[in-house]
Amino acid sequence: MNLRRFLLRKVVYVVLTVFLIASLNFFLFQVLPGDPTRVLLPKGCGGSNVTACPLREELMQEWGLDQPVFNRYIIYMTNLLKGNLGTSITFRPGMPVADVIAPRLSITLLIVGIATVISLWLGVVLGRVSGWRRGRASDVIITMSTLFGYSMPAFWVGLLLAFYFGVATPVFPVSGDRSANFSSMDLISQIADMGWHLVLPVLTFVITNVAWFSLTLRNSLTDVLPEDYMVTANAKGLTETQQLRRHALPNARLPLVTAAALYFGWVVSGAIVIEQIFQIEGLGKLEWTATLNLDYQLMSGIFLIAALGVVIANATADVLYVLLDPRVREA
Amino acid sequence: MSTNAAPLDTYAIFRERIASDFTRFRKFLVQVVRNRLAFMGLIIILFFVILSLIAPLIVGPYPTQFERTTPELPPSNGHLLGTDVQGYDTFTLLLYGGQVSLLIAFTASAVAMIVGTGIGLVAGFYGRMTDQVLARATDFFLVIPWLPFALILMSIMGPSMGTMIVAIALVSWPTTARVIRSQVITIKQRMFINRSRAIGAGSPHIIRKHILPNVMPLVWAEAVLTISGAVFTEAFLSFFGLGPKDNPIFSWGTMVNQSYQDLGLLSGRWWYFGPPGIFITLVVLGFAMLGYGLEDILNPALRRR
Numbered sequence: 001m002n003l004r005r006f007l008l009r010k011v012v013y014v015v016l017t018v019f020l021i022a023s024l025n026f027f028l029f030q031v032l033p034g035d036p037t038r039v040l041l042p043k044g045c046g047g048s049n050v051t052a053c054p055l056r057e058e059l060m061q062e063w064g065l066d067q068p069v070f071n072r073y074i075i076y077m078t079n080l081l082k083g084n085l086g087t088s089i090t091f092r093p094g095m096p097v098a099d100v101i102a103p104r105l106s107i108t109l110l111i112v113g114i115a116t117v118i119s120l121w122l123g124v125v126l127g128r129v130s131g132w133r134r135g136r137a138s139d140v141i142i143t144m145s146t147l148f149g150y151s152m153p154a155f156w157v158g159l160l161l162a163f164y165f166g167v168a169t170p171v172f173p174v175s176g177d178r179s180a181n182f183s184s185m186d187l188i189s190q191i192a193d194m195g196w197h198l199v200l201p202v203l204t205f206v207i208t209n210v211a212w213f214s215l216t217l218r219n220s221l222t223d224v225l226p227e228d229y230m231v232t233a234n235a236k237g238l239t240e241t242q243q244l245r246r247h248a249l250p251n252a253r254l255p256l257v258t259a260a261a262l263y264f265g266w267v268v269s270g271a272i273v274i275e276q277i278f279q280i281e282g283l284g285k286l287e288w289t290a291t292l293n294l295d296y297q298l299m300s301g302i303f304l305i306a307a308l309g310v311v312i313a314n315a316t317a318d319v320l321y322v323l324l325d326p327r328v329r330e331a
Numbered sequence: 332m333s334t335n336a337a338p339l340d341t342y343a344i345f346r347e348r349i350a351s352d353f354t355r356f357r358k359f360l361v362q363v364v365r366n367r368l369a370f371m372g373l374i375i376i377l378f379f380v381i382l383s384l385i386a387p388l389i390v391g392p393y394p395t396q397f398e399r400t401t402p403e404l405p406p407s408n409g410h411l412l413g414t415d416v417q418g419y420d421t422f423t424l425l426l427y428g429g430q431v432s433l434l435i436a437f438t439a440s441a442v443a444m445i446v447g448t449g450i451g452l453v454a455g456f457y458g459r460m461t462d463q464v465l466a467r468a469t470d471f472f473l474v475i476p477w478l479p480f481a482l483i484l485m486s487i488m489g490p491s492m493g494t495m496i497v498a499i500a501l502v503s504w505p506t507t508a509r510v511i512r513s514q515v516i517t518i519k520q521r522m523f524i525n526r527s528r529a530i531g532a533g534s535p536h537i538i539r540k541h542i543l544p545n546v547m548p549l550v551w552a553e554a555v556l557t558i559s560g561a562v563f564t565e566a567f568l569s570f571f572g573l574g575p576k577d578n579p580i581f582s583w584g585t586m587v588n589q590s591y592q593d594l595g596l597l598s599g600r601w602w603y604f605g606p607p608g609i610f611i612t613l614v615v616l617g618f619a620m621l622g623y624g625l626e627d628i629l630n631p632a633l634r635r636r
Contacts, residue, residue, distance in 0.1 A: 017471060017474065020471055021471075021475065028483060028484070028487060029487070031487060147616060147619060147620070148612070148616060150619075151559075151563075151612045151613075151615040151616035151619060152608070152611075152612045152615075153563065153566045153567065153570070153584075153587070153608065153611055153612070155567070155570050155587070155591070156587060156608035156611070156612075159587075159591065159604065160605075160608075163601075268476040268478070268479065269476055269477055269478030269479070269567070272478055272479070273567065273570065287479060287482065288571070291482050291486060291571055291572075291573070292571075292572065294486055296483075296486070296487075299479070299482065299483050299486065300483065302479055303476070303479040303480060303483055306476040306479050307474070307475055307476055307479075309476075310474050310475070310476050311474055314474055
């Protein structure tokens with residue numbers, strides 16, 4: 001396959017999907033009844049009458065609110081391209097959504113990144129055992145316990161951990177991502193301090209998500225084991241470990257790439273509740289605040305960023321898949 | 332050749348069909364019982380469904396706001412799981428909570444199945460442009476992060492039973508559509524479809540009489556898995572305080588939300604924090620086990636080991 005054409009197609013896919021998501025975002029908010037400025041202006045502005053709010057005229061101008069729907073759509077898309085995601089009504093005075101989101105993005109990405117790496121690693125370790133020993137006791141124990149973790153709502157697990165390791169026996173901090181005297185520490189202590197604060201949030205992630213990876217690997221190992229080359233490997237007299245390491249795993253690992261990308265959509269959703277519970281000032285806690293205050297433009301901004309992340313992750317996975325699998329590459 | 336054949340005994344055919352359906356169903360049940368995963372899941376589900384249905388028999392009618400007692404009582408004989416911050420008996424709330432959680436999950440799943448199966452059938456059967464458009468739409472909805480999307484939907488439509496069902500259905504149909512579509516594509520190539528077309532059957536007839544009965548078992552498996560996800564989604568949305576406001580009965584998710592808002596667990600009152608969470612977990616697990624078990628039974632290709 002022509003790699004360049006493939007990459008180009010992926011880029012087109014990303015752009016098109018993001019465009020569609022932005023359009024969906026626009027049209028979703030068109031169903032809101034009443035004066036649109038009512039939900040876009042800071043609460044209490046202009047007293048009981050929103051038309052008295054001085055910001056209203058500006059808002060009408062910026063988003064073309066007095067124009068037909070098609071014009072508004074064009075204006076919305078143009079504003080998006082300029083990086084204008086709207087104005088938050090929660091963070092006064094009318095802070096641009098992009099400025100609200102940007103500083104909070106890095107901590108979310110950090111938590112999600114660490115949690116994904118650990119879940120992936122643990123998932124491979126567990127999935128390898130349960131896939132290889134399918135049906136035996138170790139498989140049943142691993143599958144059932146990871147599935148149990150997967151069935152628990154993340155917010156509930158987070159609160160349980162916060163209670164047992166933060167309140168009942170205070171081992172780990174349960175609030176925030178750094179100590180109060182963070183800025184006066186040297187770099188090493190800063191990293192240690194942050195890591196210490198992130199133990200419980202990351203643990204919550206891992207418990208509720210590791211099944212995603214362990215089950216994927218287990219299933220793909222099940223597909224691989226009956227293959228002819230596995231019979232050959234066995235006939236050659238390779239030990240079980242050698243069969244697993246050299247022949248089964250390299251083939252069974254590929255679906256994990258796709259799994260990791262699809263998982264990203266879940267991660268965003270998981271991050272939202274976990275950050276709220278551990279009071280970490282990231283995207284998730286922001287979404288909570290936005291939902292509670294019905295800050296629509298902030299909500300739609302976060303939704304756009306989250307969707308963008310998922311789309312990019314998916315496209316990356318598709319590309320990686322091709323690069324990693326010689327069969328797909330040559331086809 | 333059939334001019335002088337005996338007149339068709341429609342009643343006998345009907346009876347035979349019922350009998351064969353019944354045998355098929357019994358065989359299927361035997362398979363479910365033999366599949367440990369599916370059977371355990373089924374037991375868990377039945378337990379919770381029956382428990383929420385007979386809640387009035389165990390704890391009497393749902394308490395009105397005048398039937399409250401001292402708030403935050405620890406568990407005792409009178410109150411098995413103590414009382415919550417408003418003085419409601421937690422055990423009563425817990426049993427009734429299942430009614431809301433399960434009702435929303437079942438209905439949302441039913442809606443998602445109708446939409447997902449319909450789209451999967453049409454896309455898989457008609458192929459070409461129809462498939463291109465529908466499959467792309469499915470992929471599109473599949474990559475949308477479900478929680479932020481559902482939160483926006485709920486905030487726009489307002490928190491009620493109906494809107495929550497719509498929101499959950501909207502985020503859960505794509506998986507089914509994709510599974511059904513790929514199944515339809517394989518069935519479409521089988522010989523009996525060609526034969527049916529050769530004797531003049533139209534597309535709607537083929538879809539209804541030949542394709543649908545063949546994908547139906549898979550639809551049931553998907554429905555069970557979707558219910559599992561729906562219970563989960565409902566819990567998340569209710570935890571955000573978006574639980575249905577038009578229903579006086581608290582769902583399990585709303586109970587956890589209440590206890591979170593009142594610092595129930597952090598001040599050591601585990602009894603109205605723990606139980607609803609455990610119930611959510613077990614129900615989600617039960618449906619997931621039954622769903623995976625059914626997929627195992629229905630798709631023997633997955634069963635080779």
